[in-house]
Amino acid sequence: MATPLKRVRGLGAAHHGTETFWRQRLTAVANVPLVIFLIWFVVRNAGASYNDVKACLASPVVAVLMLALIWSGAIHMRIGLREIIEDYLHNKLCKTASLMLATFFAALVGIASTLAIVKISFGG
Amino acid sequence: MTNKLEAERPLSPHLQIYRPMLTMMMSIAHRITGAGLAVGFALLTWWLVAISIGPNAYAYVQDFFGSLLGRALLFAFTWALIHHMLGGIRHLIWDTGAGLDKQTIEIFALATIIGSIVLTVLVWIIGYYAMGGL
Numbered sequence A: 001m002a003t004p005l006k007r008v009r010g011l012g013a014a015h016h017g018t019e020t021f022w023r024q025r026l027t028a029v030a031n032v033p034l035v036i037f038l039i040w041f042v043v044r045n046a047g048a049s050y051n052d053v054k055a056c057l058a059s060p061v062v063a064v065l066m067l068a069l070i071w072s073g074a075i076h077m078r079i080g081l082r083e084i085i086e087d088y089l090h091n092k093l094c095k096t097a098s099l100m101l102a103t104f105f106a107a108l109v110g111i112a113s114t115l116a117i118v119k120i121s122f123g124g
Numbered sequence B: 001m002t003n004k005l006e007a008e009r010p011l012s013p014h015l016q017i018y019r020p021m022l023t024m025m026m027s028i029a030h031r032i033t034g035a036g037l038a039v040g041f042a043l044l045t046w047w048l049v050a051i052s053i054g055p056n057a058y059a060y061v062q063d064f065f066g067s068l069l070g071r072a073l074l075f076a077f078t079w080a081l082i083h084h085m086l087g088g089i090r091h092l093i094w095d096t097g098a099g100l101d102k103q104t105i106e107i108f109a110l111a112t113i114i115g116s117i118v119l120t121v122l123v124w125i126i127g128y129y130a131m132g133g134l
Helices: A005-009 A019-044 A050-058 A060-088 A092-121 B002-008 B022-053 B055-066 B068-095 B102-130
Strands: none
Touching: A019 A060, A019 B068, A019 B102, A050 A060, A050 A092, A050 B022, A050 B055, A060 A092, A060 B022, A092 B022, B022 B055, B022 B068, B022 B102, B055 B068, B068 B102
């Protein structure tokens, strides 16, 4: 075979191959039912009292689905935000800083939401 | 030297050259709704954290969401979420290689716009009904 090995492996310039592309699709598929669940949950709890919403969130099924949504959503959001930044920001410093911020933001909302769900689940 | 070469390189026509088309607007809308959902995610986080803090924090968030600005944000969030979801399903269908002919693409675009508006209004009607507001 005359083809250079790096091309055969198909890992591209960033050496990550189609990993990001695939992860975006994987989380997209997961997000469809999870987003429908979120809409159902919010509509169901529209105008509900504090204790009712808290009790509903403390139910294991709701908590698991909510955690799945938060994690899948945060990963999907990080990929999407980075894609936009990579396409439109060309100043090296500005681009790098924005890419970092996108990850920090996804991590922040992900960690904060996770802690909230866990705290509510354990009755806090 | 390299700078000179870069400057003389022929450039492909950019966005402002083309007549706006529905499918092109849908592609832009998918990005804009996606970026907007980051704000929505922050709102969801705020809501969850407030519930985990206590009744006072929850009451504060509910007051904000009940205000005109809060409701406008939530309505925009609902539409962006549904639009991005339908647009995403469209992309997943394309990933299989199906639905890429000119006519289907136009149908998908229209279905995403109409579907997202109808579903958003429906969700809010059900929401208000559940609250006893209708």
